[in-house]
Amino acid sequence: MAPHLDLDLPAPALTAVLCDLASPSGQEKALADSVEAALRSYPHLTVDRDGDAVVARTTLGRDSRVVVAGHIDTVPPAGNLPTRLDGGTLWGRGTVDMKGGVAVALRLAAHVPDPASDVTYVFYDNEEVEAERNGLGRVASHRPELLRADFAVLMEPTAAAVEGGCNGTLRVAVELTGTAAHSARWWMGSNAIHAAAPVLRRLAEYEPATVVVDGLAYREGLNAVAISGGIAGNIIPDHCVVTVNYRFAPSATEQEAFEHVAKVFDGYDVRLVDSAPGARPGLDRPVAAAFVTTVGGQPQAKVGWTDVARFDALGVPAVNYGPGDPQLAHADDERVDVAEIDLCEQRMRAWLRG
Amino acid sequence: MAPHLDLDLPAPALTAVLCDLASPSGQEKALADSVEAALRSYPHLTVDRDGDAVVARTTLGRDSRVVVAGHIDTVPPAGNLPTRLDGGTLWGRGTVDMKGGVAVALRLAAHVPDPASDVTYVFYDNEEVEAERNGLGRVASHRPELLRADFAVLMEPTAAAVEGGCNGTLRVAVELTGTAAHSARWWMGSNAIHAAAPVLRRLAEYEPATVVVDGLAYREGLNAVAISGGIAGNIIPDHCVVTVNYRFAPSATEQEAFEHVAKVFDGYDVRLVDSAPGARPGLDRPVAAAFVTTVGGQPQAKVGWTDVARFDALGVPAVNYGPGDPQLAHADDERVDVAEIDLCEQRMRAWLRG
Numbered sequence: 001m002a003p004h005l006d007l008d009l010p011a012p013a014l015t016a017v018l019c020d021l022a023s024p025s026g027q028e029k030a031l032a033d034s035v036e037a038a039l040r041s042y043p044h045l046t047v048d049r050d051g052d053a054v055v056a057r058t059t060l061g062r063d064s065r066v067v068v069a070g071h072i073d074t075v076p077p078a079g080n081l082p083t084r085l086d087g088g089t090l091w092g093r094g095t096v097d098m099k100g101g102v103a104v105a106l107r108l109a110a111h112v113p114d115p116a117s118d119v120t121y122v123f124y125d126n127e128e129v130e131a132e133r134n135g136l137g138r139v140a141s142h143r144p145e146l147l148r149a150d151f152a153v154l155m156e157p158t159a160a161a162v163e164g165g166c167n168g169t170l171r172v173a174v175e176l177t178g179t180a181a182h183s184a185r186w187w188m189g190s191n192a193i194h195a196a197a198p199v200l201r202r203l204a205e206y207e208p209a210t211v212v213v214d215g216l217a218y219r220e221g222l223n224a225v226a227i228s229g230g231i232a233g234n235i236i237p238d239h240c241v242v243t244v245n246y247r248f249a250p251s252a253t254e255q256e257a258f259e260h261v262a263k264v265f266d267g268y269d270v271r272l273v274d275s276a277p278g279a280r281p282g283l284d285r286p287v288a289a290a291f292v293t294t295v296g297g298q299p300q301a302k303v304g305w306t307d308v309a310r311f312d313a314l315g316v317p318a319v320n321y322g323p324g325d326p327q328l329a330h331a332d333d334e335r336v337d338v339a340e341i342d343l344c345e346q347r348m349r350a351w352l353r354g
Numbered sequence: 355m356a357p358h359l360d361l362d363l364p365a366p367a368l369t370a371v372l373c374d375l376a377s378p379s380g381q382e383k384a385l386a387d388s389v390e391a392a393l394r395s396y397p398h399l400t401v402d403r404d405g406d407a408v409v410a411r412t413t414l415g416r417d418s419r420v421v422v423a424g425h426i427d428t429v430p431p432a433g434n435l436p437t438r439l440d441g442g443t444l445w446g447r448g449t450v451d452m453k454g455g456v457a458v459a460l461r462l463a464a465h466v467p468d469p470a471s472d473v474t475y476v477f478y479d480n481e482e483v484e485a486e487r488n489g490l491g492r493v494a495s496h497r498p499e500l501l502r503a504d505f506a507v508l509m510e511p512t513a514a515a516v517e518g519g520c521n522g523t524l525r526v527a528v529e530l531t532g533t534a535a536h537s538a539r540w541w542m543g544s545n546a547i548h549a550a551a552p553v554l555r556r557l558a559e560y561e562p563a564t565v566v567v568d569g570l571a572y573r574e575g576l577n578a579v580a581i582s583g584g585i586a587g588n589i590i591p592d593h594c595v596v597t598v599n600y601r602f603a604p605s606a607t608e609q610e611a612f613e614h615v616a617k618v619f620d621g622y623d624v625r626l627v628d629s630a631p632g633a634r635p636g637l638d639r640p641v642a643a644a645f646v647t648t649v650g651g652q653p654q655a656k657v658g659w660t661d662v663a664r665f666d667a668l669g670v671p672a673v674n675y676g677p678g679d680p681q682l683a684h685a686d687d688e689r690v691d692v693a694e695i696d697l698c699e700q701r702m703r704a705w706l707r708g
Contacts, residue, residue: 169538183523183599197554197558200547201551221537221540225588225590226583226587227581227594229580
């Protein structure tokens, strides 16, 4: 039997209950069962299940539809469960990333039966692991019609500020080759590590751009994230690889971003390792502008890659908005100010009611 | 029973027999037993055994004493045993490194009962592996009196040319540090791989010296042999290590060599990993000069590190001289011109007879 979830609990108390039902990636089934059972008890919701993802919709025939989404998995606990409430702070794994946001979304689903736009609530699994396991991606593949909408709010932690879109990210390997030789007879060879010197210099001297997209400023970055070369202490290395991560503004496609990096390393062998597109914030759409107006504050660009890019790929502009300091996500001292959870609920409720 | 070794066989045929008694490092016992038994049958020799090393001496009361030495282990066979004689070429593991030299030394021990200087023949184990297992080092520690001499010839492959002394070698780690951060927020960190750019540039631009010592020219070298940094594809690396190998002329001590490298990387954290001293060729000593005159040719500096450095550390100047192209040592197509084995034997015999 899945534990009963009481969606009448205040959002901070519900957050603590959700965190204490530990659900590291791959072990979300019990929590998904509880979420599904709780939502099925509300007659104004139509509930679907796909693996350990639960989708609940209002079907009021409104002119527009919005998505409110959150992942129910966390990174593994680090001795920081059960949660502990100390003054106004709730400590423990998941309090920031992102069961505070999930608690808010569950309460909105239960207690806003008559929203101005129809709402699709998505609670999904496996966000903290490899992209191919991601529950939102799986729902998008199995049931794309469930995710159709005019706008989406992903309730990732943003300290209750609107963070729009996200940078794209790609990795390339810059490969240097040389000729192996015994290091006592180094002149018979050619040193591939020495050949990396100009590559590192270009990285050190590179000045990343800040690009304004839909009114938000995206700060780019180009960084070596790995280097390796050499096979023995007496061999001139014939191979050296510098792995470079490029974070690019959502105005560029993945192809354009790769071409930019290839140009930075012109003259070198540059191989694409992996890439993921950015997402435009879409704040020029009326439904998005209304959201920003209602929740208030100055929207910021999201620099990290998040699942808003999956919505963007489906044609749904999306923003991040949720309780918790993103710098504390995954930290051993993960903790949230419970007032921020309540604040997010109030503002989301005001927006949904229109 | 150890196989019988017939030291009346011509040196090329004896080389083939020695190679076919495969003896990769650590598995020399059977061959050491055969060598010991063969040498004990000659009454003009005093034979000692230490582990799998065999030392045989003449004790004629001469004014000077010379050492003729060789290791009896090889690197592991690579499908290249038993040996194969094709025209004048003997193919197989050990033909170059260094059972041709061992065959010559065994025949000299057996058939030069009346040398001009007393002779100490040393056949030792575990040269091809970690320094602490080296049989010559073990004899030097257990029985240093057995190695006392005025001059030593190490019969490593030199294509029958005198190669004097050897360069020293040391390794340092140049450590770069930074500050870790998520690569989407790279400005919160400091990239340790980017910080390696000037280190690699100094290596690429370094011009190694050639240093004349006792009349021989030693070509130095300074090379990166390894580089590593980075722990994940989305983390700004806070650590990068460049491992550098310095090959230095035997005129410098290990301490002087380290100070030179520390100066090259002035401003960086430079840590000594390991070092081994070089060896002066000692060609200014009369006994060494007589050797060079007798065997002929233009002596060259040895650039690789060899066990001549162990003799140098005992105060015994030493040279390398033996049959076989050193470039073919350890190669799958290891092979020796048998005429070169005979030539080395003739010249060594002429020198010992004085």
